[in-house]
Amino acid sequence: MARDQEPVIGREGSLPKGVARRLEILDRAIEVFRQRGADGTSLRRIAEAIGVSHAALLHYFDSREQLLVAVYAHAEAQRAAAEGPTTHSGIDGMIAAAMANVDVPGLVQLYTTLVAASLERRSEVGKEFFSERFERIRTRLTAELKAEQDAGTVRDDVPAEHLAALIIAASDGLQIQWLLEPSVGLEAPLRSLATMLEPRR
Secondary structure (H helix, E strand, C coil), X not given: CCCCCCCXXXXXXXXXXXXXXXXXXXXXXXXXXXXXXXXXXXXXHHHHHHCCCHXXXXXXXXXXXXXXXHHHHHHHHXXXXXXXXXXXXXXXXXXXXXXXXXXXXXXXXXXXHHHHHCCCCCCCHHHHHHHHHHHHHHHHHHHHHHHHHHHCCCCCCCCHHHHHHHHHHHHHHHHHHHHHCHHHCCHHHHHHHHHHCCCCC
């Protein structure tokens, strides 16, 4: 699946030193959330946890929500860069992405918390980020599924855009269930979904 450039959320910094400092803050925050999740802590408490001053966070981020969304976007971009180019597409790509989350439950928890919070009226940063993210993934996945339908490897009696939305919903929903009860698993149910998408014989 194609890789997307990391969005800049908050203030990036005008000088190379400032840009590097912002990335350092995000890297430290990822490690904290990977271990313990967001846990509803304040911006000041987050600053203490990652070892920087409250003023340093406010220099780059206007709110707790802005920081948390930036942390998630940065972690996602880091993972994509570490994986490098991939040949996964369609549902295989979604399975690969979901399985990559198994090692980072704190970030999965952060993701689900932020998506839920983005539905609140006062949320602007999260709503914009996740709306654009879902649209981007749906568009890309729809194109990949259409190509697979044309190749005869995915059933074509259901519109590709419907399949894309359902696959995303299944992946996100399974990750929530997995957070609550790890024995639910991720890969096996998603593989079953992939089987259901095979052309009818």
